[in-house]
Amino acid sequence: MTEDEKSNDDVIHRASEEAPIFTNYEPDFQRVFARGTLLRKDEEDDNVVQMAFWSSKDRDIKVEDSEKNGTGYRLETEVMMNWDGVFRLRELLDNYIEDHAPDRHLEEFSTDDD
Template structure:
């Protein structure tokens, strides 16, 4: 288990002394996501909706006359989380990216 230096946030990382074990739960499914969408409902500012999409279509015409063209997404799955979970997910991803991402992705 690793800790983020500045905040002391716990980040679960597998190593030889403490392997990370996972179990697929009933109705678990794996999806391939090409992108993500993120939004928050005005009525519930504590919950974040993170959607994973596999394809998108741009320039969709809406029925209203002066409406701008829309973008449509094929949503594969959606995750609902609170802010604490979102912060922990960000810390986990930051840690993993720093340790494992190819250099061509770290240049930016």
């Protein structure tokens, strides 16, 4: 990948009247409603991050051969990303939140560091 291609990947594309953004649904594409996400590094490749989206969870599940209880998640889909993609996703989300989040959510999730 050339430097031009790499830097172009880092650009956040914004829709406008002059440059609309089009999406195309692929045959096996699925839309899921997620109430939350889970993240972890791949055990075999520390450059890969697993992001899972869940729709419901059950608490206090008895864990076999343990006195501890666990939490079970109904996973809807999973995404595998490298760290490059994770950082670009964070930048995209930060930008979208800044531009579109309702004030009530901005107040709820703001920190003293902001």
